[in-house]
Every structure is written in C-alpha cells, then in structure tokens.
Amino acid sequence: MTTLAIDTSCDETAVAVTESTKVLSNVLWSQASLHSEYGGVFPALAKRAHEERINWVIEKALKKAFPKSQLTYDQLLTTKIDAVAVTVGPGLAIALEVGIKKAKDLAQKYNKPFIPVNHVEGHLLSPLAEPKSSKSESGNSKNKISKIDINELSFPILGLVASGKHADVILIKNIGDYEILAHTIDDAVGEALDKAARMLGLGYPGGAVLEKLARNGNPKSYNLPLPMAGQEDRMEFSYSGLKTAMYKLVEQEKPLTKEKIENLAASFQEMAFKHLTRIVSRSLDTHKVKDFFLGGGVSANTELRKRLRKICNERGITIRLPYSKNLCGDNAAMIGIVAGFKLEKGEYLEPNELKNIDRVPRLKITEKI
Ligand code: KG4
Ligand code: ZN
Numbered sequence: 625m626t627t628l629a630i631d632t633s634c635d636e637t638a639v640a641v642t643e644s645t646k647v648l649s650n651v652l653w654s655q656a657s658l659h660s661e662y663g664g665v666f667p668a669l670a671k672r673a674h675e676e677r678i679n680w681v682i683e684k685a686l687k688k689a690f691p692k693s694q695l696t697y698d699q700l701l702t703t704k705i706d707a708v709a710v711t712v713g714p715g716l717a718i719a720l721e722v723g724i725k726k727a728k729d730l731a732q733k734y735n736k737p738f739i740p741v742n743h744v745e746g747h748l749l750s751p752l753a754e755p756k757s758s759k760s761e762s763g764n765s766k767n768k769i770s771k772i773d774i775n776e777l778s779f780p781i782l783g784l785v786a787s788g789k790h791a792d793v794i795l796i797k798n799i800g801d802y803e804i805l806a807h808t809i810d811d812a813v814g815e816a817l818d819k820a821a822r823m824l825g826l827g828y829p830g831g832a833v834l835e836k837l838a839r840n841g842n843p844k845s846y847n848l849p850l851p852m853a854g855q856e857d858r859m860e861f862s863y864s865g866l867k868t869a870m871y872k873l874v875e876q877e878k879p880l881t882k883e884k885i886e887n888l889a890a891s892f893q894e895m896a897f898k899h900l901t902r903i904v905s906r907s908l909d910t911h912k913v914k915d916f917f918l919g920g921g922v923s924a925n926t927e928l929r930k931r932l933r934k935i936c937n938e939r940g941i942t943i944r945l946p947y948s949k950n951l952c953g954d955n956a957a958m959i960g961i962v963a964g965f966k967l968e969k970g971e972y973l974e975p976n977e978l979k980n981i982d983r984v985p986r987l988k989i990t991e992k993i
Pocket of ligand 1: 787790814815817830831835920926952
C-alpha cells in the first residue's frame with residue numbers, strides 16, 4: 625500500500641510517499657529562514673507559508689517517488705496512491721490546519737482512505753524507515769545503522785523522542801500501544817538548546833550550530849547546574865533552571881569571544897545531555913528491552929548519539945536510529961510509516977467520514993485520534 629503523507633505541524637512543509645516502511649520520497653520546504661528573525665516560530669507566518677507551498681511540495685514528492693512515470697499529477701494520485709495520511713497533532717493549531725485541509729481535499733477528490741497521525745508517534749517510529757533502494761544512505765561504516773526486520777523486533781522497546789517540542793521517554797509495548805515514562809515539565813531539550821544558542825547569538829534554530837561550536841569547547845570550563853540532580857526517580861525533564869543559569873553566565877561573560885562561546889556551548893550541551901541520558905539510563909535499568917529507538921531533531925546530534933550508544937552497548941541493547949538525518953527532524957516520511965501500520969490494522973476513515981476530523985494541538989501519544 626502506498627501512502628501520500630503530509631506534515632505541517634510546525635515550520636516545515638513536509639510531504640512524503642511511503643510504501644509501508646519504505647520511503648519512496650521525502651520532501652521538505654523549511655521555513656526556518658522566515659522565522660529566524662523572530663527567534664522562534666511565528667504561527668501566522670507559518671500558516672501562510674504552508675498554504676503557499678503545499679501544492680508545490682506535494683507535486684515534488686510525487687515526482688520524486690515515481691521518477692520514471694509519465695503520468696500527470698492527477699493520474700499519479702489516482703493510480704499510484706492508495707491512502708492519504710496527515711499529522712493532526714501535536715503542533716501549532718493554525719499550521720496543522722493547512723495540512724489537514726489539504727489531506728481531506730485529496731482523500732475526498734481521489735476517493736482514498738484517510739489516516740490521521742500523531743506527530744510524536746512519527747518521530748518515535750522513524751528508526752523503522754527503510755530507504756527506497758538498499759544502496760542508498762544507511763550510515764557510514766563507523767556508525768552503521770542496521771536494517772530492522774519488524775517481525776524480529778521484540779516488544780517492549782524503549783524510545784526517546786528528543787526534539788524542539790518534545791523530550792519524551794516512551795515504552796513501546798507494541799506498535800500503537802505506548803506508555804510515557806518521562807516527559808518535560810517545562811522546555812523540551814531542543815527548545816533549551818535553541819534558547820542557549822540564541823543567548824550566544826547563534827541564530828534560530830541553533831541546536832546544530834551549538835553542536836559544531838561545542839566540539840571545540842571544553843565542557844568543564846563552566847559550572848552549570850545538572851537539572852534534577854539526584855531526583856532522576858521523578859522521571860521528569862526540566863530545562864528551565866539550566867536555561868536561567870546559562871543566561872546569567874552569558875551576561876557575566878560578555879563581551880563574548882569565539883573561545884568563550886565554544887566553551888559555553890560545550891558546557892551547556894554537556895549538562896543538557898547528561899540530564900537526558902541519566903533518565904534514559906534509569907528507564908533502561910527498570911525496563912527489560914532489547915532495542916532502543918531514538919528520534920526527533922536532536923537525535924541528529926553526534927555527541928548525543930555517542931552517549932546513548934555507549935549506554936546501550938553497556939547493557940547489550942541495540943540502538944536504532946533513522947537511516948538518514950533527514951528523518952530526524954520534522955518530515956512526512958515518518959507520518960507515512962505510522963500510517964502504513966494503521967492502514968494494516970484498518971485504522972482509517974473513509975472520505976465521507978471526515979467532517980469531524982480536526983487538529984489536536986496538544987495530542988498525546990497515548991490518546992486515540
Ligand atoms: O524534530 P524537530 O525538527 O521539530 C520538533 O518536532 O520539535 O526538532 C527541531 C529541534 C530544534 O530544536 C533544533 O535545534 C534541534 O532539533 N536540532 C539539533 C540538531 N539538529 C537539529 N539539536 C542538537 N544537535 C543537532 N545536530
Ligand atoms: Zn517534530
């Protein structure tokens with residue numbers, strides 16, 4: 625079954641074509657540059673940009689999925705696509721609405737099943753994505769990402785979604801059956817990294833820039849507080865204290881030199897990841913699992929990967945990452961993959977049943993859609 629999947633939950637207009645877990649195309653139009661001057665996502669601007677770009681992104685995703693086909697847009701949708709999937713939450717309400725409206729229109733016009741998907745479930749299951757051809761990207765030899773045979777996975781599996789909006793440790797009891805073991809009580813990890821980057825004048829979103837600078841810095845050069853130190857049994861993430869401490873420190877250190885920025889970046893990232901990995905370690909110690917899934921924008925970070933790989937290796941657990949960094953941040957391929965499982969289970973709506981489908985900005989992964 626081939627799915628056309630759409631995600632407009634935040635600032636990326638994303639469309640993909642997937643066939644079960646295989647990614648036939650994964651197209652993204654990032655709005656990051658539009659929002660950078662606001663230091664965060666400006667919702668009305670996001671909505672307008674999604675509206676302006678969505679048709680172009682859908683066309684591009686279809687063309688990339690079927691590059692040799694001479695069929696028109698209409699013919700591709702009619703004959704090659706079996707279902708339409710879309711993120712209904714969590715995310716920015718007015719941004720989500722754009723994708724949902726488009727997906728509804730397509731499902732109705734081309735008479736296809738409609739599959740509403742949770743964005744966080746997408747990130748969580750993104751390590752299951754497979755490239756179109758086995759020759760395409762699958763990690764370099766050092767960081768080889770092993771292919772997953774879904775039938776061989778044994779549940780439960782532990783997962784971490786580390787993104788701009790989320791810091792969730794989730795127990796995957798089965799595909800579609802989840803328990804949240806830890807979540808954030810204030811900022812998400814990516815949000816904290818972005819705010820620290822902004823304090824250092826590195827622009828938005830700053831997680832990846834912070835990572836680069838941190839490589840040249842000394843993580844021990846500054847004393848920043850480890851969030852929730854000694855209270856890991858509360859199973860909560862909290863980044864607001866670390867953020868405030870960073871703010872004071874940056875003010876003290878001004879004027880900032882390149883060396884200071886590198887050291888501050890390294891020190892902040894050190895504490896942000898130490899907090900994250902401590903809770904993951906605790907979760908792995910209390911739940912017997914064979915596999916650990918890592919997804920979300922922050923999972924692109926090499927240092928975080930290294931630390932989590934070590935924690936997993938020490939426990940004989942296999943770490944599973946998306947095969948490409950394009951699948952770490954927001955994308956629609958992950959939405960198509962979740963939709964593929966739902967389709968198999970009959971969890972879809974007919975095109976005449978979509979009247980009450982609406983965005984759910986605070987949708988939880990444990991909620992039924
Ligand atoms: O998954 P995502 O695209 O959006 C949400 O669902 O939130 O994640 C975006 C987040 C941003 O905070 C960005 O700074 C962070 O992922 N990010 C990184 C890296 N690349 C993106 N954080 C740390 N290191 C990176 N290499
Ligand atoms: Zn996301």
